Amino acid sequence: MPQLKQLPAHLIGGNFLLTETSPDLVFTPEDLSSEQRLMAETAEKFMDKEVLPNCEALEHQEEGLAKKLFRQAGELGLLGMEVPTEYEGLGLGKTSSLGVEGQMTRLGGFGVTVGASCGIGMQPLQYFGTEAQKKKYLAKQATGQWMGAYALSEADSGSDALSLRTKATLSPDGRHYLLNGTKMWISNAGWADIFTVFAKVDGQHVTAFLVERTFPGVSVGKEEHKLGIKSSSTRRLILEDAQVPVENLLGGIGKGAYIAFNILNVGRFKLGSGVTGASKELLKVAARYAMERKQFGRPLASFGLIQHKLGEIAARIFACDSASHRTARMFDAVMETGETIDSTTPPFPRGLDEFALECSILKVACSELVNFAADEALQIHGGYGYTEEFPLARAYRDARINRIFEGTNEINRLFIPGSLLRRAQKGRFPLVAAITKITKELLDMPPLDSGGEDDELALAQAFLANAKRLALFGAGVAFQKFGDKLIEEQEILGGVSDIISDIYLAESAVLRTLKARKAGRNWSVMADLTLTFVNSAVGRMEQQARECLTATSQGDELRAHLGIARRLLRWSPLNAVAMRRRIAKRLCEVGSYPALVATQ
Amino acid sequence: MRREELKILVPLKRVPDPDTRIRVKPDGSAVDLDGVKFAVNPFDSIALEEALRIKEKLGETEVVVVTIGGQECVEQLRVGLAMGADRALLIRSTDGLDALAIAKVLVAVYRREQPAFVLMGKQAIDDDSNQVGQMLAALLGIGQATFVSKCELIENNSKVRCGRETDGGIETVTVKLPAIITSDLRLNEPRYVSLPGIMKAKKKPLEEVGMADLGLTITSRTQVLKLEPPVRRKAGVRVKTVDELLAKLKNDVKVL
Ligand SMILES: Cc1cc2nc3c(=O)[nH]c(=O)nc-3n(C[C@H](O)[C@H](O)[C@H](O)COP(=O)(O)OP(=O)(O)OC[C@H]3O[C@@H](n4cnc5c(N)ncnc54)[C@H](O)[C@@H]3O)c2cc1C
Numbered sequence: 001m002p003q004l005k006q007l008p009a010h011l012i013g014g015n016f017l018l019t020e021t022s023p024d025l026v027f028t029p030e031d032l033s034s035e036q037r038l039m040a041e042t043a044e045k046f047m048d049k050e051v052l053p054n055c056e057a058l059e060h061q062e063e064g065l066a067k068k069l070f071r072q073a074g075e076l077g078l079l080g081m082e083v084p085t086e087y088e089g090l091g092l093g094k095t096s097s098l099g100v101e102g103q104m105t106r107l108g109g110f111g112v113t114v115g116a117s118c119g120i121g122m123q124p125l126q127y128f129g130t131e132a133q134k135k136k137y138l139a140k141q142a143t144g145q146w147m148g149a150y151a152l153s154e155a156d157s158g159s160d161a162l163s164l165r166t167k168a169t170l171s172p173d174g175r176h177y178l179l180n181g182t183k184m185w186i187s188n189a190g191w192a193d194i195f196t197v198f199a200k201v202d203g204q205h206v207t208a209f210l211v212e213r214t215f216p217g218v219s220v221g222k223e224e225h226k227l228g229i230k231s232s233s234t235r236r237l238i239l240e241d242a243q244v245p246v247e248n249l250l251g252g253i254g255k256g257a258y259i260a261f262n263i264l265n266v267g268r269f270k271l272g273s274g275v276t277g278a279s280k281e282l283l284k285v286a287a288r289y290a291m292e293r294k295q296f297g298r299p300l301a302s303f304g305l306i307q308h309k310l311g312e313i314a315a316r317i318f319a320c321d322s323a324s325h326r327t328a329r330m331f332d333a334v335m336e337t338g339e340t341i342d343s344t345t346p347p348f349p350r351g352l353d354e355f356a357l358e359c360s361i362l363k364v365a366c367s368e369l370v371n372f373a374a375d376e377a378l379q380i381h382g383g384y385g386y387t388e389e390f391p392l393a394r395a396y397r398d399a400r401i402n403r404i405f406e407g408t409n410e411i412n413r414l415f416i417p418g419s420l421l422r423r424a425q426k427g428r429f430p431l432v433a434a435i436t437k438i439t440k441e442l443l444d445m446p447p448l449d450s451g452g453e454d455d456e457l458a459l460a461q462a463f464l465a466n467a468k469r470l471a472l473f474g475a476g477v478a479f480q481k482f483g484d485k486l487i488e489e490q491e492i493l494g495g496v497s498d499i500i501s502d503i504y505l506a507e508s509a510v511l512r513t514l515k516a517r518k519a520g521r522n523w524s525v526m527a528d529l530t531l532t533f534v535n536s537a538v539g540r541m542e543q544q545a546r547e548c549l550t551a552t553s554q555g556d557e558l559r560a561h562l563g564i565a566r567r568l569l570r571w572s573p574l575n576a577v578a579m580r581r582r583i584a585k586r587l588c589e590v591g592s593y594p595a596l597v598a599t600q
Numbered sequence: 601m602r603r604e605e606l607k608i609l610v611p612l613k614r615v616p617d618p619d620t621r622i623r624v625k626p627d628g629s630a631v632d633l634d635g636v637k638f639a640v641n642p643f644d645s646i647a648l649e650e651a652l653r654i655k656e657k658l659g660e661t662e663v664v665v666v667t668i669g670g671q672e673c674v675e676q677l678r679v680g681l682a683m684g685a686d687r688a689l690l691i692r693s694t695d696g697l698d699a700l701a702i703a704k705v706l707v708a709v710y711r712r713e714q715p716a717f718v719l720m721g722k723q724a725i726d727d728d729s730n731q732v733g734q735m736l737a738a739l740l741g742i743g744q745a746t747f748v749s750k751c752e753l754i755e756n757n758s759k760v761r762c763g764r765e766t767d768g769g770i771e772t773v774t775v776k777l778p779a780i781i782t783s784d785l786r787l788n789e790p791r792y793v794s795l796p797g798i799m800k801a802k803k804k805p806l807e808e809v810g811m812a813d814l815g816l817t818i819t820s821r822t823q824v825l826k827l828e829p830p831v832r833r834k835a836g837v838r839v840k841t842v843d844e845l846l847a848k849l850k851n852d853v854k855v856l
Contacts, residue, residue, distance in 0.1 A: 034675045035798050038682065042793050077795025090795055100795075522634060590635060591621040598635035 011334055013354040014420055016504055017468050018434050020461075023515035026508065027095060027329030029321060029597070030516055040099030043078055047103050047110075055108050058231035059394075061223070066113055066231065067147065067191050074144015078104070079118045083126055083142040087134055093332030094269070098324060101270055102277025107391060109229035109398060111274060116187035116232070117141065120267040120406070121148030124196045124208055124259050127349060128251035137194060137210060149192035150267075151183035151211075151237050152260050158184075159411050162257055166199040166239060168207060176243045177201070177209060179217070183237040185405075189220045190233030197239070198256045206256035210248040217242035228397030258342070262352045265359045267406045269331065272362030273324035275402050276317060279366070279373040280593040282395055283313050286377035287587050293381075300380060301588045304577070309376040310587055311580025315532035317373075317593055320366045323508035327358045357419045360412040361501040367402035367409060374399040414490060416497040417475060435476035438469045442564050456574065457517070457527060460510050460534045463571050464503055467541055470568040471499045474548050477561060481552050492551055495544040502537040509533050525586055525596060528579040535579075538571045545569065606661045606757060608651040609715035610685065611706060613641040614669055614676045615726040628826045631726075640676045642790075643721025645683070647783040649790040650751055651719045652684045658757070662686050664713060668693050668705050674806065681801035682793045688806040689713075691814065698820040703735035708814040710740060715778065717760065722747050722782040733782035743775040749786040 009015055010025045050069055051058070057065055073079055081097040083089020090096075105111030122141045125133060125148075140146040157163040166181025179199050186195070195211045195218075211218060221236035251259050287310055290301035300306045334354050340347035378385035378392040385392040403409045424431035478492050486493065513526040545565040553561055587596050616622060617637040625632045640648075648665065655661035665680035666689040667673045677688035691705055710718065723730035737744035745751075749770070750763030757777070764771045765784050775781070811818065839845045850856045 034678065035802065038675075038679060038793060038798055039795050042795060042798075045792060075794070076792050077797075081795065090799055589621070589623065595620070595635050595637070598637065 005337070005339055007334065007337070007339075007354075011330055011354070012429075014357045014423065014429055016507060017420075017471060017500065018430070020465060021507070021511060023511045023518060026326045026511045026515065028512040028515055029325050030512070030519070030521065031325075031329075032095070032099065036096050036099060039081075039096060040103055042076060043100040043103035046073060046076060046078065047106055051110050052107060055231070055391075055394075058108060058110060061190070061231065061233065066110070066233070069110065070113060070117070070147055070191075071144045073104075073114065074142070079114065079144045080139075080142025083122075083138060087126075087138040087142055089138075089142040093335065094273075094328035095325065095332055097270075098273050098328050101274040102280070105274040105277045106281040107278065107395060107398075109231035111278075112187055112229050112232040112401070113147075113191075115267070115270055115274060116150060117148040117192070119270045120150035120263055121188065121192070121194075121196060123263050123266055124150070124250055125210060127263075127352060128208070128255070128259055128346065129210075130346070132247065133210060133250065141194070146193040147188055147191050149186055149188040149195045149237075150263070151186045151189075151195045151197045153185050154182060155184045159408055161198075161260065162206060164198060164200065164206065166197070167203060168199040168201045168209065168244070170201075170246070171243070174246065176245055177249065179209065179211065179239040179242040179244055181239050182221075183239070185224070185234055186220075186237045187405075188233055189235035189237050190223060195237055196250065197237070197244075198260050199239075201253050205254035206260070207253050208250040208256045208259050209244050210250055211239075211242060211244050215243050227400055228394070229401050258348070262348070262356075264406055265352060265356045268359040268363035268412065269324075269327060269355070271402060271406050272320070272359070272364075272366035273328065275370045275399075276320050276324060276366050278395070278399065279313065279317050279320070279370045282370070282373040282377040282392075283310065283317060283587070284592040285391065286310060286313070286373075286380045287584075288591065290380055291588050301584065304581070306380060307581050307584035308577075309380060311532060311583040312536070313369075313373045313376060314583050314587060314593060314596060315529045315536070315580070316365075316369045318512075318526070318529035318597065319505040319509040319533040320362070320369055322512040323358075323505045324362055324366070326508045326511070327355055327362060330358070331355055357416055357500075358504065360407070360415050360419070361504050363406060364409045364412045364416075364497075365501055365505055367399075370399045370402055410490075410494075413494045413497040416500055417493050418487075420475075431472075431475075435472050435479075438472050439476050442469065442473055442568075456531055457510055457514055459572075460506070460531060461514075463534065463538070463569075464507050464510065466568040466570070467499065467503050470541070470545060470565055471496060471503060473564065473568070474499070474545060474552075478548065478552050489551070492548045495548040499541050499544050502540055506530075506534045506537045525583065528583050529597070531574055532576055532579045532583065535571075535574050535576045538569060538573075542569050606654075606658060607713065607715040608654065608661065608663050609710065609713055609718045610644065610648045610651050610663060610665050610680070611709075611718070611720045611732075612644045612648065612665050612667045612676050612680050613721070613724045613726075614638050614667065614673045615641045615724055618642060618725055622829075624827045624829045628828060630824075630827060638672070638675065640679050641721050641724045641726075643723060643725070643783055643785070645721075645790040646785065646787050647719040647721050647781075648680055648683055648685060649788045650783060652791070653788065654753060655684070658753070664689065664715065666691065666706075666709050666713075668697065668702055670694055677806055678798075678801050679793055681804045681806070682797040683791060684797065685804075687804060690806065690808045692808055692810050695820065697818065698822040699729045699731040700735055700822075701818045701820045703732050703739055704818050705811070705814070705816060706732070706736050707739045708816055710736070712814065716757070717777050718780045719751075720780070720782050722784055733780050737780040740778075740780075743779040744781070745773050745775045745779065746782045747784040748781050749784045751781060751783075751787060 009019045010021045080089035081092045085091040104114045141148050152161050154164050168177040168179050193213050197209045197211045201207045217240045219238045224234045290306050291299050293300045335351035339350040341350045342348040374396040378396050381392050384390050423429035475496050482489050509530040513523055513530045516526055517523040549561045617639040620636050623632040651663045655663055663685045664687050665685040668691040681688055720733050745762040747765045748762045749765045752761045754761050759774050759776050761774045
């Protein structure tokens with residue numbers, strides 16, 4: 001492996017656990033340029049005028065409609081934002097595409113159509129394609145002339161993706177690979193012109209191929225009957241001696257797993273940041289209904305339990321959105337260094353894997369948020385929400401898939417601590433040193449104290465610094481106890497994972513608000529959103545810490561560990577009821593999430 | 601320099617986005633702009649769209665967008681450039697100017713740019729004053745066609761034939777150029793601001809000019825005394841019989 005350059009601390013994946021980040025170094029939605037906002041507005045208008053009025057027809061997969069809209073989106077430049085300009089893209093990064101994707105995912109399954117093509121479908125080619133492959137296929141996809149798809153899963157290999165059985169055998173004349181196997185659950189399969197297919201060469205080397213729909217031996221199965229995202233096509237991809245020219249092998253024999261997983265990092269980021277657009281939409285719909293609907297002679301929005309729902313959704317959106325923007329910029333910054341880390345041809349961009357952990361955090365948190373938001377928005381609509389007259393029933397069904405694809409949330413939860421360990425083993429992340437240091441410190445001296453501070457944001461920052469030490473301490477204790485068998489203690493890994501996620505989300509919210517405050521913006525709503533999130537996160541962390549430690553040690557040792565956890569999680573509870581009420585009131589005044597956090 | 605290039609001047613105004621919920625400040629002094637999203641006045645987008653369509657049809661046309669206001673208005677000019685305008689002018693002003701003052705500034709811009717004609721929105725959706733186009737034509741002493749829903753250059757681009765929306769129906773008028781043409785809602789549907797357009801707009805010329813550079817010292821003659829949100833409509837009541845209705849009209853509403 002080539003020697004890796006040392007990146008600045010805030011650009012090292014997972015490093016937020018080991019260091020404190022200055023607010024100046026995090027990118028926040030307030031930092032978006034007016035061009036970036038304008039691009040998102042174009043996507044918003046496109047959705048409002050072309051896609052959403054066609055929701056019903058899309059749900060019934062009206063012949064040609066999804067493809068027509070997809071092409072139209074391509075003409076507006078919405079599909080190739082991150083593709084280099086040589087291939088008719090815009091050559092922009094994730095900080096630019098984030099807002100657009102949030103719009104495309106707002107309602108219905110069109111966002112899945114777009115994401116399966118422009119995200120996981122096209123990006124293997126974009127990052128690992130040869131010049132000739134990109135010339136042939138990339139511009140077509142960036143402009144929406146062609147639709148793409150990503151075909152990894154099979155009937156018997158879902159989470160365990162590498163157990164895939166599809167085979168690729170070189171033809172006797174050496175000009176083709178013959179692909180045999182069936183890919184399952186392939187988004188866009190009904191319409192895609194090109195599939196990125198993963199198959200095993202010689203039955204063992206997972207390898208990626210660019211497979212055109214019209215190649216001999218390629219066909220698709222019937223539409224699956226799904227719970228939601230009915231407008232998205234999901235079918236099997238059937239490969240029967242499918243003839244794929246050797247020049248369509250992508251990234252080298254045996255590099256497929258690497259490509260598949262790292263593209264999923266990007267996919268997870270995009271799923272998370274994108275689906276938060278749906279959460280924002282749901283919050284808007286819920287708030288507007290709560291204002292209009294009267295019971296007991298009062299608008300629903302005037303009731304505390306309804307305000308609780310609105311305030312909680314808003315606070316979680318704020319945290320997820322802050323973390324998405326922060327991650328997007330880190331991603332772009334590392335991509336801009338041009339650094340590569342492995343010997344694929346072309347070499348593997350470091351940016352694609354550096355933030356694997358952060359991407360998984362976003363995937364899990366944002367997908368769970370959208371399910372929560374859909375559920376509570378439906379609840380606010382009462383019986384009407386349960387009917388198809390309102391968009392909630394559909395949104396509720398549509399939200400569900402996000403916890404399943406692009407790696408289930410269980411797989412992603414396990415991946416979060418797992419990737420830290422793997423990185424530590426490779427010498428890319430000083431985890432062991434940090435754990436040793438912290439464990440020693442904790443046994444020797446009391447945790448950091450914020451010393452009579454009354455600035456709540458500063459208190460939250462101090463709390464999170466302690467929570468990081470708790471996460472490392474907990475991971476250390478568990479590793480000491482279980483060693484290599486820790487992998488079998490999924491509940492503990494899951495608990496550690498949730499603590500790590502809450503830290504990242506909460507810290508991103510705190511840093512964003514501090515940055516806004518420093519810039520002299522109106523930050524009072526932001527502070528409420530941030531502190532509501534932190535306050536709830538404290539409770540979740542306590543619960544997880546107790547469970548993990550109790551499952552790890554016993555007796556006096558357990559008591560000592562619980563004592564440490566208690567001290568580290570010290571936090572004077574805030575009046576969350578008052579904060580959520582203020583958030584809900586303001587939300588109802590201004591009418592939408594973006595307006596809630598918009599500041600001069 | 602290209603010969604016989606047609607120049608169209610399109611004034612754009614920065615207004616609160618039509619989808620924003622407008623709140624009046626508690627003291628009634630102004631609209632509370634905290635957190636409000638801004639957009640190009642929709643009627644101005646329609647005017648610009650028409651100018652761009654003319655340019656696409658004729659070629660050899662320069663479309664210049666202009667706005668009067670603070671630095672923040674650059675955003676709306678960029679939108680105009682992203683839609684396809686060739687160049688932009690920001691006339692810097694920090695005072696809220698009334699319709700006549702704006703018209704006077706536009707007179708100076710007109711003299712400086714010498715366009716073949718001006719295409720502009722019939723009114724801005726923020727103050728709904730519907731005056732600037734008419735005032736501008738009067739101050740310049742040139743023709744005007746207002747509330748235009750159809751627009752066609754004729755006679756070797758020397759005249760514009762317009763369909764005007766009036767209460768009685770569509771009135772067709774022809775105006776000799778130069779002239780002021782103001783757009784109504786149904787003139788066209790403006791294009792999307794495409795992403796490649798936004799990228800291109802960054803490289804297009806955007807010139808900033810001070811009032812003094814135009815030789816102007818202009819103040820508003822009107823003053824806004826107070827703003828009040830419209831009275832909320834009261835909920836209606838359902839009556840069961842005609843008699844009950846009559847009784848209510850007589851006794852409660854007292855109109856009979
Ligand atoms: C609508 C839809 C669209 C999709 N689109 C695509 C696509 O475009 N391309 C593509 O390649 N795939 C696609 N998929 C497949 C999707 O990625 C898989 O369904 C997903 O990875 C889970 O695999 P599985 O369904 O086989 O479930 P399984 O792997 O069988 O998992 C079942 C359950 O067991 C849990 N589980 C599995 N392993 C473990 C473990 N080690 N520890 C703890 N829990 C575990 C899972 O979290 C899950 O809850 C799509 C699926 C759907 C439903």
